[in-house]
Amino acid sequence: MATLEELRGQLDVVDDQIVKLYEERMKICEQVGEYKVEAGRKVFDRVREKEKLQNVASKVSSDFDKKGIQELYQQLMSMSRKLQYQQLVKAGALGRLPFIEIDSLGVEKARVVFQGMEGAYGQAAMKTYFGEDCNSYSVRTFRDAMEAIEEGAADYAVLPIENSTAGAVNEVYDLLVEFENYIVGEVIIPITHTLAGLPGAQLSELKRVYSKAEALMQTTRFLEEHSDWQQISVANTAIAAKKILDDQDRTQAAVCSAYAAKVYGLEVLEDNINDESGNCTRFIIVTNQKVFLKGAKKISICFEVPHESGSLYHLLSHFIYNDLNMSKIESRPIEGRSWEYRFFVDFEGNLEEPGVKNALRGLREESRSLKILGNY
Numbered sequence: 419m420a421t422l423e424e425l426r427g428q429l430d431v432v433d434d435q436i437v438k439l440y441e442e443r444m445k446i447c448e449q450v451g452e453y454k455v456e457a458g459r460k461v462f463d464r465v466r467e468k469e470k471l472q473n474v475a476s477k478v479s480s481d482f483d484k485k486g487i488q489e490l491y492q493q494l495m496s497m498s499r500k501l502q503y504q505q506l507v508k509a510g511a512l513g514r515l516p517f518i519e520i521d522s523l524g525v526e527k528a529r530v531v532f533q534g535m536e537g538a539y540g541q542a543a544m545k546t547y548f549g550e551d552c553n554s555y556s557v558r559t560f561r562d563a564m565e566a567i568e569e570g571a572a573d574y575a576v577l578p579i580e581n582s583t584a585g586a587v588n589e590v591y592d593l594l595v596e597f598e599n600y601i602v603g604e605v606i607i608p609i610t611h612t613l614a615g616l617p618g619a620q621l622s623e624l625k626r627v628y629s630k631a632e633a634l635m636q637t638t639r640f641l642e643e644h645s646d647w648q649q650i651s652v653a654n655t656a657i658a659a660k661k662i663l664d665d666q667d668r669t670q671a672a673v674c675s676a677y678a679a680k681v682y683g684l685e686v687l688e689d690n691i692n693d694e695s696g697n698c699t700r701f702i703i704v705t706n707q708k709v710f711l712k713g714a715k716k717i718s719i720c721f722e723v724p725h726e727s728g729s730l731y732h733l734l735s736h737f738i739y740n741d742l743n744m745s746k747i748e749s750r751p752i753e754g755r756s757w758e759y760r761f762f763v764d765f766e767g768n769l770e771e772p773g774v775k776n777a778l779r780g781l782r783e784e785s786r787s788l789k790i791l792g793n794y
């Protein structure tokens with residue numbers, strides 16, 4: 419029997435041949451790339467790749483090797499695609515209207531819309547980003563805010579996208595797909611909920627608590643101690659606070675900010691009732707222009723993946739290959755197509771960077787309906 423050293427020697431000989439052949443193959447792929455740039459052809463040829471995988475599998479005998487050679491060829495073809503995307507990007511073939519880089523958002527003159535009403539967390543986020551005295555107004559729903567931006571009734575909308583305890587704000591993710599609006603900024607604000615009731619009201623007399631669904635979720639532990647209280651969800655924490663004032667019913671309370679309690683003349687019956695002390699919400703700043711600020715560091719995109727095994731894996735490989743750091747991935751069901759999903763990815767980068775351009779080029783060709791939601 420051969421020794422380990424001898425066997426490794428034999429492997430080295432075979433590997434040298436594989437490496438040489440790999441280089442040779444990539445050189446041919448580069449020429450194919452030149453042809454594709456010239457002819458305006460797509461890089462990804464699904465039919466050719468499928469045929470190739472069947473062909474190589476037919477040339478080996480065991481099932482184990484069939485699977486192995488197919489995996490190897492998937493990787494090989496994925497590398498040739500990546501090379502060809504680089505060639506396309508170098509040739510300036512980016513496709514679609516580009517985003518325009520700007521120096522500032524002109525926040526001083528901006529008209530800003532937030533969802534909810536006086537006292538809403540959205541208003542606090544807006545003031546943090548645009549300043550105490552910004553020109554603003556509120557609308558009832560997230561959709562209304564998106565519409566106001568699309569129509570140009572407002573320059574910017576401030577919308578919650580993610581809470582550190584309750585997770586994603588699904589509706590806002592879906593609206594980002596539906597509307598031609600783009601993210602240009604973000605702001606994170608601490609969310610400290612209180613239980614607020616009519617002045618003089620006692621915890622022992624309470625029967626009903628109103629708040630936004632997410633706020634009720636973020637205060638579950640406190641509310642579970644009072645399981646006899648009925649929990650009622652309304653559109654916004656400030657709406658809940660206003661309802662307590664309007665109804666003048668001592669058995670009702672709201673989960674809202676101390677600011678909202680003050681605005682509506684309520685008394686804080688219990689302060690800081692959050693499950694988690696560091697509870698905060700990330701708000702996005704949305705506009706109808708395809709712009710990004712100079713020095714923007716984060717990109718949000720969404721795309722659909724073909725319903726095939728390994729498709730998400732291959733799409734995510736574009737981030738790894740281009741050294742891009744993914745900071746978040748979220749999925750949402752696609753309307754009208756049961757059990758199919760749209761993925762939302764945030765990653766670090768600027769649309770001007772070559773690695774980002776390469777990755778986006780690859781993702782655009784290999785996914786369905788890629789949308790760049792913003793660079794901020």
Ligand SMILES: O=C(O)C(=O)C[C@]1(C(=O)O)C=C[C@@H](O)C=C1
Pocket residue numbers: 447450451461462463464466467470494495496498499502
């Ligand atoms: O045949 C082509 O069009 C190629 O670019 C080569 C190749 C491959 O590596 O075999 C690469 C990408 C295509 O999706 C299909 C095949």
